[in-house]
Amino acid sequence: MTTISVSIFNILANEIVSGVLKPGAKLEEIPLATRFKVSRTPIREVLRDLASKGLVQMEPRKGVLVAQIGLEELSDMLEAECELEALCAQIAAHRMSLLEKKQLERVHELTAIAVSKGDDARYLELNHEFHNLISAGTHNKLIAETVGNLRGRLSGFRQAQSKTEKRLQTSHAEHQCIVDAILSSDAVIAFQKMRAHNARLSSKVIEQLSKSNTNKSIKTK
Amino acid sequence: MTTISVSIFNILANEIVSGVLKPGAKLEEIPLATRFKVSRTPIREVLRDLASKGLVQMEPRKGVLVAQIGLEELSDMLEAECELEALCAQIAAHRMSLLEKKQLERVHELTAIAVSKGDDARYLELNHEFHNLISAGTHNKLIAETVGNLRGRLSGFRQAQSKTEKRLQTSHAEHQCIVDAILSSDAVIAFQKMRAHNARLSSKVIEQLSKSNTNKSIKTK
DNA sequence: AAAGTCAATTTTGTATTCATATTGACATTT
DNA sequence: AAATGTCAATATGAATACAAAATTGACTTT
Known part of the structure; x- marks a missing residue:
């Protein structure tokens, strides 16, 4: 068995590298939570994991963006x-x-x-x-x-x-x-x-x- | 200003690399939460960040150990x-x-x-x-x-x-x-x-x- | 008309509560 | 006596509730 976070992580990571989610797009917790029919908690974990892989940029109190690479x-x-x-x-x-x-x-x-x-x-x-x-x-x-x-x-x-x-x-x-x-x-x-x-x-x-x-x-x- | 997680992250990361926390040691959420006088939530985020840097090993439903490197x-x-x-x-x-x-x-x-x-x-x-x-x-x-x-x-x-x-x-x-x-x-x-x-x-x-x-x-x- | 301020709304950060899986002990069975 | 199964205790996963900060928009003032 696996955890909810990892399945969602795979989906979002794929959408980012494949370009479905464009660089600079805001990833908000509540919309994602409702989309995947889960609470904000696992979503926040996914976002953190994505950030650690460099796929998104997260700034405290600002939110999360799909990584825009200069x-x-x-x-x-x-x-x-x-x-x-x-x-x-x-x-x-x-x-x-x-x-x-x-x-x-x-x-x-x-x-x-x-x-x-x-x-x-x-x-x-x-x-x-x-x-x-x-x-x-x-x-x-x-x-x-x-x-x-x-x-x-x-x-x-x-x-x-x-x-x-x-x-x-x-x-x-x-x-x-x-x-x-x-x-x-x-x-x-x-x-x-x-x-x-x-x-x-x-x-x-x-x-x-x-x-x-x-x-x-x-x-x- | 910064978030609670990052300050705790720095402390724990330092304790791990300096050897205060020995490889294989269990990092349990509740003890850490009480130690830092916060709830489990920021602790879990710290543990996730530590895992992404390879400093700890976390297995779903099993818990978190200080990384033991073979x-x-x-x-x-x-x-x-x-x-x-x-x-x-x-x-x-x-x-x-x-x-x-x-x-x-x-x-x-x-x-x-x-x-x-x-x-x-x-x-x-x-x-x-x-x-x-x-x-x-x-x-x-x-x-x-x-x-x-x-x-x-x-x-x-x-x-x-x-x-x-x-x-x-x-x-x-x-x-x-x-x-x-x-x-x-x-x-x-x-x-x-x-x-x-x-x-x-x-x-x-x-x-x-x-x-x-x-x-x-x-x-x- | 433009700029600045303040309030309201929205969003993130944190705490708490609920649910579920793992673990260890004890008992029962072979 | 060993092994397996069940049950209780504990720790983690997830959801919800609460707090604080930031953004937004309107209104005022110049």
């Missing part, structure tokens, strides 16, 4: 993710079991199919699994959890970006290099390739966001 | 810290301002005095500040916060260790190398030296803990 905070997150994932690839390269490597290869092959079909949704799903396998391949639960959490918080930005770009082939080619390095247990190359891959994606995200930001400020004027 | 979890944490701090040093080496570098140098000099006097407490304090300056030197709040949180969770083990060891000179010499690298903006060396430094400390911690663990299991038999 440019500098975003670049902090992207830099951290870039380095952490490179670290994961490095460690995974000399720590993954044969079975784990096979799984990675398999997912990568499936991704190729999604790319050729231009199936964006499927690609995103497999991409998620790809990075999960690598972080799990570190056999370090703390690192895997940390990077997984970061990816969750960033997924909104990635989705927004992948919709407007047709660089699935490029990404897939880069993944190929990473897979090759890990399969051959070459930690140095795995690190470099993963880092370069993420660095490129990061700059795209930043580029896109600062573009839309300038648009906004023009509109506002 | 050997495998500890090595995960040490590995993560080792790599993260090395990363910090690397980034800080090419991002710290002149003022920040001066501050680092100053703390390092003060540490030398503490070492020569054999002042353990002061050394620990300065050591904390030393690592804080470097993580802050990344100018990446997320990374700094992450590594700071990790250090907090690990500080109990470090203290236990530093009491039984007289290797302050060794550590200080290693710090010297790190400071030199950062002052001269040599990111590669800063990374390597910091990584080696932490790796050495980590192995000491593990060594010590597994020793006391075997003692325990012998006793239990």
